[in-house]
Amino acid sequence: MNTFGTLFRITTFGESHGPGIGVVIDGCPAGIAVDSTTIQAALDRRRPGQSELTTPRREADQVEILSGIFEGQTTGTPIGLLIRNQDQASHDYSHIEHAYRPSHADYTYDQKYGRRDYRGGGRSSARETAARVAAGAVASQFLAQQGITALSYVSQVGAVAVPVGYEQLDLGLIDSNMVRCPHPETAEQMTELIRQVRDRHDTVGGLVTGVVLGVPAGLGEPVFDKLHAELGKAMLSINAVKGFEYGSGFAGTLLFGSEHNDAFYTDEQGAVRTRTNHSGGIQGGISNGQDIYFRVAFKPVATILQPQTTINDQGEEITLAGKGRHDPCVLPRAVPIVDAMTNLVLADMVLRARANKV
Amino acid sequence: MNTFGTLFRITTFGESHGPGIGVVIDGCPAGIAVDSTTIQAALDRRRPGQSELTTPRREADQVEILSGIFEGQTTGTPIGLLIRNQDQASHDYSHIEHAYRPSHADYTYDQKYGRRDYRGGGRSSARETAARVAAGAVASQFLAQQGITALSYVSQVGAVAVPVGYEQLDLGLIDSNMVRCPHPETAEQMTELIRQVRDRHDTVGGLVTGVVLGVPAGLGEPVFDKLHAELGKAMLSINAVKGFEYGSGFAGTLLFGSEHNDAFYTDEQGAVRTRTNHSGGIQGGISNGQDIYFRVAFKPVATILQPQTTINDQGEEITLAGKGRHDPCVLPRAVPIVDAMTNLVLADMVLRARANKV
Amino acid sequence: MNTFGTLFRITTFGESHGPGIGVVIDGCPAGIAVDSTTIQAALDRRRPGQSELTTPRREADQVEILSGIFEGQTTGTPIGLLIRNQDQASHDYSHIEHAYRPSHADYTYDQKYGRRDYRGGGRSSARETAARVAAGAVASQFLAQQGITALSYVSQVGAVAVPVGYEQLDLGLIDSNMVRCPHPETAEQMTELIRQVRDRHDTVGGLVTGVVLGVPAGLGEPVFDKLHAELGKAMLSINAVKGFEYGSGFAGTLLFGSEHNDAFYTDEQGAVRTRTNHSGGIQGGISNGQDIYFRVAFKPVATILQPQTTINDQGEEITLAGKGRHDPCVLPRAVPIVDAMTNLVLADMVLRARANKV
């Protein structure tokens, strides 16, 4: 279904080229200060046309609050948000009406539903993530009250990777450059790579690293809804994501148990801490109070401005000539989406944890 | 919560050293041939004490069917399964009653619930996965009717990796050796590595590769419950899992779009296929009829038979002397658990897909 | 939460005097012919200002389709519907900002949320049911394909009751008069009673009888989600409803088992039928192919145009002078709401039944 979350729950709707996209946020506690400015700021980070590295398509992505906020605060009732699509009628999509674009969802939607809104990918378009970003902005306001902050940044584009871990970076620099990489030298190399890829009409993938600070111990549900399992599902639900790892991740499989275990100690303030953090702040699916960190793998986007051989819905071979304006690399615009999904998972887990207290 | 799945849904219960563990399977269609032999065979693959590479602890893990099966077939009503724990009273767990074992869930459960059943990890023990394996065996019977088969194998232990992809292996060899690796030479090296690790009282992690054959196009839900997002959550919910990737995965971030895209073609039988399968059989979250494949990263298990420094529940530093009988490497026994979770996700998606048809 | 249904699922949002109200319909199968005319027709039956018996307030209640419908048919993706509120700023609600109106939700919302949107009842206003009616119209299109028809009518106002059962009425007459009672003589008496009540600034309650025709045997889920339990919850969730009964209902408690049992027989066409239908078409929570019928009790609405003694949010006694334009009797406008909820329950059950088939 088009719903995510258990207690802090969102339901999104809308297609790429229909009247608009939107979201209903249900379960947000009353009394959270939210206005359209807060939400708009998050949307502006995801919006196309921000820099030369993203699609030159321009959409204002103006959010309208339909319900749930009164006199500047949430009321506890569902928050409806609407983002109108602009010039949805102005493009010609007849060239893909019957084509199955390689590595897109055209074929699978047709198989599942027997039809699809083929204009710009319809429901399968990444445009849907704007609704998530709007909702994530509300979740982040709630989490700010709890002292929890989610951040993410581009840590790799193609083979160009940030050479150090998140804890050695100044995360205040994330928005200081077009690629949203807080390591300036690497950011320059990433920028250069994306330019090259764009100029040869290709696309490139990469990694986003997510960090959550200020999480108290005790968030997460045992067994199936482990905190990292929910984070993983959230990230894997984002368009173009192919992998998720947290803490030591895939590299942790190369360590022995004696190296990997995180020894507990009590610090000078009497707080329980671990000397290393291979656990990524989560043990047994529940937060342990250390930083949570994870990495998300994005494939190179499927829309390339090169001719490709594929088939149409009659099974006949066709050549599809790329056209339009598209991102050569989605990573910079993926950052606010990763933030949004992280915020939504954490907000849900904060609410779920409340039910367990005696 | 302790429930997984939407329409084919399981709820597990039980602690490592309580009376027993079990599962209620709800939503399994009527008319599926299931008996205790089928379920027992799956449990026997997960059972401790199978080989010198796993814990010498012996539990018969005998399943009892409590409901939902009549005259050898499912009736559509919930299937209750119970596995009694054996000699649950015979061990002494007083040494960990107040200790927070490194990289275990002792501390986090205490933080969440204010108490825990400390005997053998209680609810956080991997013993819970026996209930999943039992349920997965029922799901697999249902999927067999649909022509869907899920398989998995150990593809890496520490740094010892199978040098080829799943499509170049004889998957009939998975159970031909103790490590459940269908590449015999690699299996021998893995075995040798696990022996060494065991002898120096350490543990080692690795990777399990999962493959699903015979999946029709059209399974999976758009947006949040994408097929791979549900698979990812399922895998990440297994004890000790740190990462999940499908199709090209993390390595796919190094390819350009022009290399990564899977071109469609119509084969000689008129079936729609793709020339490559970087998509891992899933596009836009929905199966496209090609093989599904994915990889799951398991950390080295936290229980090591070496003294470790940690703290107790008063925050005081203590030294914990490892004892008991434990697996030096969980990978071989993880294979039936990965199979079970894959079967559960697919069974759920088959049922969910039925609702979409006009 | 603000979500109803399992597979055919709606989420509503919006307050009485905010920008608008709306609904997201998730899970509606693809390929159902729906346009705004269909939905508008249902909304027009619920709209205020239809006759002298309802509130003279006039709202066009114009629906806008935001997503999920393409080229006149559902696509399987979520259907977003929006109904703008009109002149939401034009009324003065300062007289109830701090007052707790008797038998309204003012006090309880304040207790639950610590605040409320006090304008016209906010989220607790029956205006929310317009969103349900819009969604029910879509469900009804889906059910029409299945041969299922839900109807309801006003069977009692105050003490004025239709003297015969639904099976002796011409249900085509429901919309032939202002009270939506298909028994013309009774309709006239009801009309007269409502006029009298209105003229003395009071309100009156009554009963709606619901009937569902064409339901195949086998719909409904055993144990908790029995078909009549879901219908009951659906009806009880409508504003002002105090009771629900189906089949023989409360009066059935006066019969003995030998009188109450419905004997099965096979009719001349070979169909299984029952000689009586005290079961109301549902046995063990599952439809048996006979007509489903039920009754819903609505209290007299709480808003009366008379001075009432109550308290404010400081606990001080105040006198509240009634003002504004309100329905003396909600029953006529409740009919389309009962229809909508019936359609939503049935559509959900049709989809849920599909998952059980082998």
Next chain:
Amino acid sequence: MNTFGTLFRITTFGESHGPGIGVVIDGCPAGIAVDSTTIQAALDRRRPGQSELTTPRREADQVEILSGIFEGQTTGTPIGLLIRNQDQASHDYSHIEHAYRPSHADYTYDQKYGRRDYRGGGRSSARETAARVAAGAVASQFLAQQGITALSYVSQVGAVAVPVGYEQLDLGLIDSNMVRCPHPETAEQMTELIRQVRDRHDTVGGLVTGVVLGVPAGLGEPVFDKLHAELGKAMLSINAVKGFEYGSGFAGTLLFGSEHNDAFYTDEQGAVRTRTNHSGGIQGGISNGQDIYFRVAFKPVATILQPQTTINDQGEEITLAGKGRHDPCVLPRAVPIVDAMTNLVLADMVLRARANKV
């Protein structure tokens, strides 16, 4: 599905004549004192063979705790409870294997699932409610901590009704007689009526009145999951229930708004109260701190010891000769079931309310 509740959630399993029935309780907070004695006491109230008015069938209904309770307290993990069926093999059910008993679920289960466990009603048997009663006993321990008490009693059998409201009764007398009616003279008449009905091999229905004391204001969810809507669904899910009303109920439709409205006032202790309680303690779906009360209509049970004409699964007319031992009136044994469902709804609502607090 076989699951009830959102945060305090139960999943039941088991057939009348399989190995046993049981329940998994998920979401019960940690730290609640529960032992098997508490649960057994509730089961003993529901058990057959308690008095001459109930079936002489004797089942010990001994509960076994399988998980979730450690050192006498809940741990926050799922609580598995198992009740073995006794002599499940000893009866002969061949006479109903192919028969569709009037007003039972035989026909509808066959239509839904294509088969059924015909022994004693299988899953559709009221035996399933023993699992609910066991779970309700745990919920009641949790509610006791919150100062909330649910009680119910038989208020009508056939036409014999308690002549006064619950507030004029000594509810401590509920278990003082066989029929669980706290009005001694009425209880005697009810007893006499049940004896007569039993002796002529018939059955009789009636009403159970439920009361919940000590509910704080603010429990309940707006719109769909109104407190009374959840109570209604819970009651309607009990075998043989045909109707539900709360507060003024069906009779309230005969009052005018000026009579029905409950005026607020502040009492001498400064508490907000209402002068009447037609609202039944619930306004806008949320508790207002006054007593909650409701009535549940039970039909006469379908199993009668008289020959009845019906059909078999080939559609052929047959005469079914009643046999076995059955309750002439389920009302006395329905009381603990109503209590259980009330406790489950309230426990769920207490947990859900926690999520709304800022």
